[in-house]
Each structure stands twice: as structure tokens, then as C-alpha cells.
Amino acid sequence: MAGAYDDRDGVIWMDGKLVDWREANVHILTHAMHYASSVFEGERAYNGKIFESRRHSERLLASGRMLDVEIPWTVDEIEAAKYEVMKANGLSDAYVRAVAWRGSGEDMGVSSAKNPVRLAVAAWGWGNYYGDAKFKGAKLDISKWKRPSPETIPVHAKAAGLYMICTMSKHTAEAKGCSDSLFMDYRGYVAEATGANIFFVKDGEVHTPTPDCFLNGITRQTVIGMLQDRQIKVHERHIMPEELESFEQCWLTGTAAEVTPVGQIGDYNFEVGAMARDISNAYEALVRA
Structure with missing residues (x-):
């Protein structure tokens, strides 16, 4: 499957039924398009199995509740939809995107309580997110934008609106020849990249920012568990930007x-070292098991 995302063969699950890919549309006055009342999940499937699928479905519902978007489907129903759309498209290895949003209805201002909540699930083949950076090591810019305070926005929701500064930062990074951009948070601590958490290595131990104002990723949690299983010390803590110079390895x-x-x-360089390679290879083996 290739080409523009609105012009492909296949089907997308929408509100309980499979719809032709090109017909899976919404009205221009959909509330989410104007006011970002949307939450989503991105998942990968290998050999017909979606890694940590239920945790993603549970997080989708939790994100919706944080935005006052009560999604009218259960975890089991969302799980069934994901596997139905993969089967209908003949996919065993796939990227799966579930998205819920406030649709068109009686409200078209900030308020949207009268509008229905809709749900769609799409799946397609998708290779390495950073291309050959997975082998050579990604190059990151440092964003001028900062991750906001939890007092300003529901920072632990996987919500569309939170990605506005991610898109802007990634465009700037790509214009500089970088793969991605690193955010600091509202206090000046190292936070995360535009769509990924970050880890550092120093003297055989791992350091990763405390996720108190950004998403505590499912992959992040999985990798921490893998490191602990290897008896590698993991420090979840606030990291100052000037510490970047002292770290030896880094991964997203x-x-x-x-x-x-x-x-x-x-201006900081890192070795694509043994620990980074090992945990990358081990994670690939885990999700394909």
C-alpha cells in the first residue's frame, strides 16, 4: 500500500462497520477538526498479533475521559475492530491507528456535549519510523517549544491537540537535516521527542526523564522492564539539559x-553503543515473539 493516505485500496472500520478506504470521510464541520476534540492510539502488529493491544485500547478510553470525550465502545469491542480491519485488509504486519473524536452535531462552538463521539480504526504497512537512523543513530534538533504544565492541559492523554507543537518542531528539525526534535518541559528539564520517549546511558546505568508532564509511553514502560530484567539500574528523574554532555549513549x-x-x-554526540543495540534488538524480538 502506498500513495496519499486518502487514496488507497482497502477498508477502514468506522462506527461499527467496514467502509471503503476512499469513502471513510467526515463532514467539514466535524468538531474535532475545529477544536481538537480527538484522541488516538498507534500500535504495531507482527505475525498477526498487535503488541500490548489491550493496553492501547484501555489508554484510548482513558484519554477520551480526560478530554470529556466518553467513547461509547468497550475495550473488547475496540480489540475486535482492530483485528477485523487487519483481516479485511489482508495484513499480518501492520501499523494500527485507532482514533476517536467529537463528530458533527448540534454544537459547533467550543461546547460539543450534544455531538456524537465517533471511532475509527485503520491499518496499513509501515516501515521504520526514522528510516536508517535505527542503525546509524538518529540526529535530533532541540525544539524552541516546551512541554506544558499539567495545570494547563491534560498532558497524560494521547490527544491530537498536544501534537501541534510536535508537528511544528519536527518540520523545523527536518529542515535542518534532523530526524526529530527534543523538547524541554515548562521547568527546563529534558522531556521527550515529538513522538517518542528518551533514554540515556552513563557508566552502565540508564537515565530517563520522569513522565510527570508528558505521556508515559507503553514502549517506554516495556523497555524499563526489560532493562530491570537485565539487572540494569534505571533512574527515572529530572534531567537538566547541561547533563546531555555527560551521557554516552541515547535512544528513543x-x-x-x-x-x-x-x-x-x-551539539551533543552519542555512541550507538552495545546497550542501545542490545535493547533495540531485544525489543524487536519481543514484539515479534
Whole structure:
């Protein structure tokens, strides 16, 4: 499958039924398009099995509740929809995107309580998120934008509106020849990349930012567990930007990114070392098991 995402063969699950890919549309006055009342999940499937599928479905419902978007489907129904759409498209290895949003209805202002909540699930083939950076080490810019305070927005929801500064930051990074961009948070601590959490290595131990103002990724949690199983000390803590100079290795984690080593952040360079390679290979083996 290739080409523009609105012009492909296949089907998409929408509100309980399979719809031709090109007909899976919404009205221009859909509330989510104007006011970002939308939450989503990105998942990867290998050999017909979606990794941590139920956790993603549970998080989708939790994200909706944080935005006052009560999704009228159960975890079991969402699970069934994901596997139905994969089967209908003949996919065993796939990227799966579930998205819920406030649709068109009686409300077209900030309020949307009278509008129905809709749900769609699409699946397609998708290779490495960072291309060959997975082997060479990704190059990151440092964003001018900061992850906001939990007092300003529901930072732990996987919500469409939270990705606005991610898109802007990634465009800037790509214009500089980088793969992605690193955010600081509202206090000045190292936070995350535009769609992935970040880890650092120093003296055989791992350091990763405390996810108190950004998403605690499912891949992040999985990798921490893998490191602890290997008796590797993991420090979840606030990291100052000036500490970047002292770290030896670095990698990103995310459902799309999986585990991608980082070779450079701004003026700081990192080795694509043994620990980064090992955890990347081990994660690939885990999700394909």
C-alpha cells in the first residue's frame, strides 16, 4: 500500500462497520477538526498479533475521559475492530491507528456535549519510523517549544491537540537535516521527542526523564522492564539539559519508533553503543515473539 493516505485500496472500520478506504470521510464541520476534540492510539502488529493491544485500547478510553470525550465502545469491542480491519485488509504486519473524536452535531462552538463521539480504526504497512537512523543513530534538533504544565492541559492523554507543537518542531528539525526534535518541559528539564520517549546511558546505568508532564509511553514502560530484567539500574528523574554532555549513549522509544538509537542532539554526540543495540534488538524480538 502506498500513495496519499486518502487514496488507497482497502477498508477502514468506522462506527461499527467496514467502509471503503476512499469513502471513510467526515463532514467539514466535524468538531474535532475545529477544536481538537480527538484522541488516538498507534500500535504495531507482527505475525498477526498487535503488541500490548489491550493496553492501547484501555489508554484510548482513558484519554477520551480526560478530554470529556466518553467513547461509547468497550475495550473488547475496540480489540475486535482492530483485528477485523487487519483481516479485511489482508495484513499480518501492520501499523494500527485507532482514533476517536467529537463528530458533527448540534454544537459547533467550543461546547460539543450534544455531538456524537465517533471511532475509527485503520491499518496499513509501515516501515521504520526514522528510516536508517535505527542503525546509524538518529540526529535530533532541540525544539524552541516546551512541554506544558499539567495545570494547563491534560498532558497524560494521547490527544491530537498536544501534537501541534510536535508537528511544528519536527518540520523545523527536518529542515535542518534532523530526524526529530527534543523538547524541554515548562521547568527546563529534558522531556521527550515529538513522538517518542528518551533514554540515556552513563557508566552502565540508564537515565530517563520522569513522565510527570508528558505521556508515559507503553514502549517506554516495556523497555524499563526489560532493562530491570537485565539487572540494569534505571533512574527515572529530572534531567537538566547541561547533563546531555555527560551521557554516552541515547535512544528513543515509541510504538512507531520502537527502540531507535540517537547519535546526536544539537551539539551533543552519542555512541550507538552495545546497550542501545542490545535493547533495540531485544525489543524487536519481543514484539515479534
